[in-house]
Amino acid sequence: MADWWPFDRSWGDEWRRSVAGMLSASSAAAASLGLPQPRTLPGDPFGMLVDAARTWLTGKKRTFRFPEGDLTLVLEDISLEGSDLARIIGQYGQARILARDVEWDGYQFDRMEITVKNVHLRPGTRPVLVAAPVLCEGFMPAAAASRWLAGVSPQLELVLQDGFPQVGVIGAPWARLEVETGAEGRSIHVRPRALRLGDLRLALWSPTFNMSLPALPGGAMVTSVEPVAGGFVVRGTLSEWQRSLSREGVERLLAGMRAGNDRLDL
Numbered sequence: 067m068a069d070w071w072p073f074d075r076s077w078g079d080e081w082r083r084s085v086a087g088m089l090s091a092s093s094a095a096a097a098s099l100g101l102p103q104p105r106t107l108p109g110d111p112f113g114m115l116v117d118a119a120r121t122w123l124t125g126k127k128r129t130f131r132f133p134e135g136d137l138t139l140v141l142e143d144i145s146l147e148g149s150d151l152a153r154i155i156g157q158y159g160q161a162r163i164l165a166r167d168v169e170w171d172g173y174q175f176d177r178m179e180i181t182v183k184n185v186h187l188r189p190g191t192r193p194v195l196v197a198a199p200v201l202c203e204g205f206m207p208a209a210a211a212s213r214w215l216a217g218v219s220p221q222l223e224l225v226l227q228d229g230f231p232q233v234g235v236i237g238a239p240w241a242r243l244e245v246e247t248g249a250e251g252r253s254i255h256v257r258p259r260a261l262r263l264g265d266l267r268l269a270l271w272s273p274t275f276n277m278s279l280p281a282l283p284g285g286a287m288v289t290s291v292e293p294v295a296g297g298f299v300v301r302g303t304l305s306e307w308q309r310s311l312s313r314e315g316v317e318r319l320l321a322g323m324r325a326g327n328d329r330l331d332l
Contacts, residue, residue, distance in 0.1 A: 110153050111316050112185065112195055116161070119144050122323040127167065129329045134281040136329075139165040139178070146185075156187030161197070168204060171280045173214060175300070178204035182307070198306040202286065207297040218277070231293050232262065240264050247298065249288040252279045 119141065129138045141163070148159025161182040168175040181201040188194040208231075212224040215233065223236050227244075233256075234242035242262045248255040258272040279288060286304040309332070322330050 111311055112158055112187070113146065113153055115316065115319065116144055116146055118320050118323050122326070126326075127328075131329060131331045132283040134283055134285075135171050137283055138167075138169040140167045141165055148185075156189065156193075158185035158187075161185050170282070172217065173206070174210040175204035175206050176210075176297075178202065187311075188308075193311050194308050195311055196306065196308045200284070200286070200304040200307050202302045202304075204300050205294075205297055206300055209297075211298055226293060226296070227262075229293060230259075231298075247291045247293060248274075249291045249300070251287045252281070253277060254279060254288070254291055 120143070123141045124143065125140065127138065127140045129136050143162075143164040145162050146158055146160070147162065148157065152159065163180040163182070164177070165180070166177045168178045179202070182197045183199055183201070185195070185197045188196050208224065208226050211231075215222050215224045221235050223234055225232050225234070225242070227242075230244050231247060232242040232244050240263065243258050244260040244262055244267070246255075246257045246259050248257075253276040255274050255276055257274040258270050260270055261268045282288070282302065284304050284307050286302045288300060288302045290299075290301045292299045292301075319330060319332075
């Protein structure tokens with residue numbers, strides 16, 4: 067592996083390197099990996115991973131393994147929004163990930179945007195990549211939500227009418243239950259608000275029903291489910307995410323991306 071990995075040396079040694087020397091080493095590292103010339107500095111493992119993902123994963127369907135399960139998606143874009151010079155001390159600012167055709171434990175999203183804030187390296191014997199918080203927003207089409215509801219009961223279907231989700235029994239379109247949706251933690255909240263019988267709408271008072279969700283990557287929590295045209299916007303957050311970095315782990319992930327492996331361990 068080229069000389070971009072800094073953690074066998076002290077941070078003081080890194081600071082004493084000249085900026086020109088850093089840029090030169092970074093270019094050599096990119097060339098050795100077959101990557102385009104990056105806007106990253108040496109000693110920049112996260113920047114190198116971002117460049118590799120943009121080069122080798124964009125537009126391709128890949129499955130990422132998490133302790134909680136597998137996340138499958140097609141990467142559309144990944145970017146870093148921060149100063150190159152700040153990366154000398156492991157400060158990356160904000161990362162943004164755009165994906166489509168996202169699948170997690172039977173849940174399907176047409177598209178998803180993940181905003182990773184305050185990305186930085188925490189130095190140590192084995193440095194740790196830290197981000198806080200991580201914000202997710204995904205669009206689930208009504209058809210995918212209806213398939214998920216059918217998993218609760220095959221007799222149920224979901225449609226969107228007049229901006230509100232309605233739950234009905236298959237084969238009886240004249241009777242539907244208008245509901246409000248929400249979320250908190252690992253539960254989706256559903257509260258019936260009206261019974262629709264044909265053109266007749268009868269307001270209802272009913273307690274809220276909670277439906278549990280599977281564990282999300284990294285222990286993320288759902289914060290809202292909002293009906294929109296054609297489906298639902300689902301938002302979630304992770305207060306802090308961290309991953310221990312090692313030379314071997316980064317090299318293994320880079321090799322997997324370059325080889326085109328369908329499954330990658332994160």
